[in-house]
Amino acid sequence: MPFMLRLFFSRPWLFLFLSVNQVFVPCLARPESKGIVSYVLEGQSLRRTYTYIFSGIVHCGNQVCSNARVQVQVEPDNSAGISGETRSASDGRFEVQIACDGSVDDSVAWRIIAEAPVPGGGDPVELEGRVIMTEDETTVIVQRPVQINHG
Numbered sequence: 650m651p652f653m654l655r656l657f658f659s660r661p662w663l664f665l666f667l668s669v670n671q672v673f674v675p676c677l678a679r680p681e682s683k684g685i686v687s688y689v690l691e692g693q694s695l696r697r698t699y700t701y702i703f704s705g706i707v708h709c710g711n712q713v714c715s716n717a718r719v720q721v722q723v724e725p726d727n728s729a730g731i732s733g734e735t736r737s738a739s740d741g742r743f744e745v746q747i748a749c750d751g752s753v754d755d756s757v758a759w760r761i762i763a764e765a766p767v768p769g770g771g772d773p774v775e776l777e778g779r780v781i782m783t784e785d786e787t788t789v790i791v792q793r794p795v796q797i798n799h800g
């Protein structure tokens with residue numbers, strides 16, 4: 650009698666065990682290669698150029714002040730300070746544009762310094778402020794009137 654049949658008849662519980670349980674045999678199967686994928690991740694630059702436009706009207710006493718010297722200084726958190734200068738027009742209006750690089754949420758301190766067109770026309774006036782750079786607005790408009798008191 651063959652060995653398996655002898656084993657079956659001598660131990661019937663072994664047959665039950667073999668027929669009820671599944672046997673898993675691990676094997677190594679590699680998926681077929683479909684090629685190589687290469688990619689480059691590009692993101693937006695965190696730094697951008699912001700344009701600041703400073704404007705206003707210079708008054709000397711009770712009248713508009715033409716030809717007043719107006720200097721604007723801009724100092725971003727993480728870069729060198731930048732300045733621009735102009736003279737007020739006949740109606741006292743001035744405008745200075747300054748471009749500087751920065752990142753969102755950086756702050757920029759600014760200063761407007763105005764001097765009367767004639768010596769002794771009054772002490773220079775300084776106005777100061779601070780602006781936070783945002784993602785949505787790359788042009789910042791700062792409008793401030795300047796009052797120079799006669800000396």
